[in-house]
Amino acid sequence: MFLINFRSIINLVKMKKKSKITNMYDVANKANVSHMTVSRVFNYPKLVSKKTKEKIIKISNDLNYKPNLIAKSMRTNKTNTIGLVLPNIINPFFPEIVKGVDDYCRKHHYGVIIVNTEDIYKNQVIALEMLFERKIDGMLNIPSGRNDDKKIINDIIINRKIPMVLIDRYISDINCSYVSTNNFKAAYDATNYLIKLGHKKIGVISLPHKSHIIHNRLLGYKQSLKINNLPYNKNYIKEYKESIKNGYTATGKILTDNNDTTAILAMCDFMAFGVYKYCKENKVNIPHDLSIISIDNVFASALINPPLTTMAQQKYKMGYIASEILIDSIKKNTLPKKQITLDAVLMERESCKSIC
Amino acid sequence: MFLINFRSIINLVKMKKKSKITNMYDVANKANVSHMTVSRVFNYPKLVSKKTKEKIIKISNDLNYKPNLIAKSMRTNKTNTIGLVLPNIINPFFPEIVKGVDDYCRKHHYGVIIVNTEDIYKNQVIALEMLFERKIDGMLNIPSGRNDDKKIINDIIINRKIPMVLIDRYISDINCSYVSTNNFKAAYDATNYLIKLGHKKIGVISLPHKSHIIHNRLLGYKQSLKINNLPYNKNYIKEYKESIKNGYTATGKILTDNNDTTAILAMCDFMAFGVYKYCKENKVNIPHDLSIISIDNVFASALINPPLTTMAQQKYKMGYIASEILIDSIKKNTLPKKQITLDAVLMERESCKSIC
DNA sequence: GTGAAAGCGCTAACAT
DNA sequence: ATGTTAGCGCTTTCAC
Numbered sequence: 001m002f003l004i005n006f007r008s009i010i011n012l013v014k015m016k017k018k019s020k021i022t023n024m025y026d027v028a029n030k031a032n033v034s035h036m037t038v039s040r041v042f043n044y045p046k047l048v049s050k051k052t053k054e055k056i057i058k059i060s061n062d063l064n065y066k067p068n069l070i071a072k073s074m075r076t077n078k079t080n081t082i083g084l085v086l087p088n089i090i091n092p093f094f095p096e097i098v099k100g101v102d103d104y105c106r107k108h109h110y111g112v113i114i115v116n117t118e119d120i121y122k123n124q125v126i127a128l129e130m131l132f133e134r135k136i137d138g139m140l141n142i143p144s145g146r147n148d149d150k151k152i153i154n155d156i157i158i159n160r161k162i163p164m165v166l167i168d169r170y171i172s173d174i175n176c177s178y179v180s181t182n183n184f185k186a187a188y189d190a191t192n193y194l195i196k197l198g199h200k201k202i203g204v205i206s207l208p209h210k211s212h213i214i215h216n217r218l219l220g221y222k223q224s225l226k227i228n229n230l231p232y233n234k235n236y237i238k239e240y241k242e243s244i245k246n247g248y249t250a251t252g253k254i255l256t257d258n259n260d261t262t263a264i265l266a267m268c269d270f271m272a273f274g275v276y277k278y279c280k281e282n283k284v285n286i287p288h289d290l291s292i293i294s295i296d297n298v299f300a301s302a303l304i305n306p307p308l309t310t311m312a313q314q315k316y317k318m319g320y321i322a323s324e325i326l327i328d329s330i331k332k333n334t335l336p337k338k339q340i341t342l343d344a345v346l347m348e349r350e351s352c353k354s355i356c
Numbered sequence: 357m358f359l360i361n362f363r364s365i366i367n368l369v370k371m372k373k374k375s376k377i378t379n380m381y382d383v384a385n386k387a388n389v390s391h392m393t394v395s396r397v398f399n400y401p402k403l404v405s406k407k408t409k410e411k412i413i414k415i416s417n418d419l420n421y422k423p424n425l426i427a428k429s430m431r432t433n434k435t436n437t438i439g440l441v442l443p444n445i446i447n448p449f450f451p452e453i454v455k456g457v458d459d460y461c462r463k464h465h466y467g468v469i470i471v472n473t474e475d476i477y478k479n480q481v482i483a484l485e486m487l488f489e490r491k492i493d494g495m496l497n498i499p500s501g502r503n504d505d506k507k508i509i510n511d512i513i514i515n516r517k518i519p520m521v522l523i524d525r526y527i528s529d530i531n532c533s534y535v536s537t538n539n540f541k542a543a544y545d546a547t548n549y550l551i552k553l554g555h556k557k558i559g560v561i562s563l564p565h566k567s568h569i570i571h572n573r574l575l576g577y578k579q580s581l582k583i584n585n586l587p588y589n590k591n592y593i594k595e596y597k598e599s600i601k602n603g604y605t606a607t608g609k610i611l612t613d614n615n616d617t618t619a620i621l622a623m624c625d626f627m628a629f630g631v632y633k634y635c636k637e638n639k640v641n642i643p644h645d646l647s648i649i650s651i652d653n654v655f656a657s658a659l660i661n662p663p664l665t666t667m668a669q670q671k672y673k674m675g676y677i678a679s680e681i682l683i684d685s686i687k688k689n690t691l692p693k694k695q696i697t698l699d700a701v702l703m704e705r706e707s708c709k710s711i712c
Numbered sequence: 713g714t715g716a717a718a719g720c721g722c723t724a725a726c727a728t
Numbered sequence: 729a730t731g732t733t734a735g736c737g738c739t740t741t742c743a744c
Binding site: 036043070076 | 736737739740
Binding site: 389390391392393396403404405408427429430431432433 | 729730731732735736737738
């Protein structure tokens with residue numbers, strides 16, 4: 001009764017203004033220890049005696065105490081948060097990457113701040129500054145393929161030694177890691193598949209190849225022709241920006257320019273959807289009159305009629321592995337350099353027919 | 357030589373440790389003012405003389421200074437960050453909501469921490485605790501419809517007075533705001549549309565209606581029948597969990613139980629995709645033999661053949677408005693209570709036929 | 713095994 | 729109009 005609980009007094013003094021959310025001092029006060037002992041329970045539990053530890057854990061639970069990660073960040077310079085910048089969350093290609101990122105990060109107690117840039121330069125700048133101000137530990141970036149991105153990424157992220165992993169699209173000469181599909185092999189395998197089915201006149205619906213991606217896919221296509229002793233003829237290749245409408249236009253171009261075409265390789269599923277549209281309107285039967293293979297395996301590909309045969313990019317895995325590389329290098333306090341490519345996987349459905 | 361090398365190493369280590377990111381004091385020193393003046397330039401610029409302000413802004417730019425939002429949060433108890441919890445980013449229904457959220461938040465300088473729960477209870481708990489520890493100012497939640505969610509949301513978020521806005525799905529008796537589709541009206545309008553086309557025997561592919569959503573849609577369907585003096589017969593309603601396969605099964609059930617069925621209302625697009633699959637396999641022509649309308653307007657709906665007529669939920673707007681309500685109440689320091697419902701919009705495509 | 717003191721970068725409150 | 733002081737809740741460092 002006469003004993004004065006000094007610890008309580010000390011802690012109460014330190015608490016001063018009573019904040020409504022439980023903090024370390026509340027727990028320490030109730031456990032009659034210093035706040036440092038509470039801190040150790042959460043960060044270096046081995047340094048605390050079993051008895052004290054158990055008491056503190058119980059009290060923490062009773063008071064519903066959770067450490068304030070913002071305060072922790074102040075001291076440690078680590079927020080356990082990463083940024084994820086992507087061009088367009090509506091495009092069904094990206095959500096699977098997001099899921100892979102989310103899965104890995106949740107498991108490792110990292111938060112993910114997501115920003116959708118719409119491929120607009122201003123949004124990219126806002127996004128990067130926002131993420132820097134929030135002191136993210138690292139960044140995942142699915143770049144837009146615009147040229148001015150590189151400078152701003154260097155200025156705001158790379159030059160400040162923030163680790164970055166690019167996903168899907170590459171930016172040359174930038175100090176970071178990179179995870180993508182093996183695009184050469186994807187197109188090579190797709191073309192080989194058509195050739196094995198007996199196709200010799202294969203049209204290609206391509207995209208503007210400022211990016212390495214399309215460049216490599218085109219190389220894969222050519223290499224497959226070469227290996228199979230088939231001639232390369234660039235009249236069979238039509239290049240438009242990615243959209244269903246442009247896929248439609250490209251199909252018309254290919255078929256009128258080359259009326260012996262028996263198959264089309266579309267560089268992405270969206271362009272393939274345009275092929276379907278053209279074929280429906282022009283009474284071309286898929287796969288009877290025209291075989292079509294594509295690269296991506298977006299969600300809708302299995303739903304359309306006939307289901308689209310496509311080279312599935314491992315989108316989930318790309319997100320997962322990119323997160324792994326990033327968080328690894330955050331923990332090791334190094335800048336990541338790894339370059340990883342994943343093979344696309346043939347999803348054999350019903351849009352290709354053997355003509356042997 | 358050895359001595360020099362040894363010393364260089366020590367210096368490099370020291371420098372590395374010393375190398376830090378520009379802060380307020382760096383700017384203040386260079387400008388020959390106190391750090392408070394710098395702070396005012398960024399927070400209350402009117403309180404600083406024009407001359408000083410300009411000098412500080414110039415120096416800030418020169419030194420590439422950006423305020424540290426983590427440190428700011430320590431004092432202000434505001435992180436300018438919100439949480440976004442959703443069940444499944446792969447489901448094409450959700451990314452459009454995310455885009456709406458992202459757009460509003462970017463404009464208002466809020467960061468969004470996203471978590472995908474997969475409808476798994478444990479993930480939901482991890483997500484909420486993670487967001488609480490990071491001191492989010494508010495939360496957007498697209499709940500899973502699981503019953504145990506309510507308690508955990510109350511424990512971790514609501515009881516700590518963190519503002520929350522639910523999107524799409526409602527949880528009864530919880531102190532928060534709510535933005536959703538007017539589900540009664542969506543089904544009512546869809547049914548009316550079919551009836552106007554001459555349909556009298558309308559099957560319904562429903563979902564388990566633990567949630568208010570399906571309950572209200574069913575009420576809308578019934579009300580439309582009533583208003584049009586058509587009988588209600590529950591044999592025409594089949595209820596399964598949401599999946600393409602179950603949509604397939606349900607279609608079979610409806611058509612064999614009621615061979616006079618001329619139209620089907622699917623409670624969501626995924627179930628409608630199952631109808632398409634069934635019809636393709638069983639040589640039922642859409643819309644010639646069977647009309648189909650649905651609710652959602654997911655991305656793939658326009659791609660399938662024939663394009664699906666569906667009541668489009670305003671997903672982007674839901675996300676945008678929910679963010680607006682949340683950030684509004686954060687700024688006013690109140691808990692949001694608003695309940696908003698948005699009308700679904702008829703997307704008339706080619707899956708319904710007049711039989712008048 | 714545990715505690716005291718210092719301070720991360722910022723802002724609120726008060727002082728000049 | 730500008731400066732001084734005192735923390736926000738935590739971890740690092742050093743002391744015992």
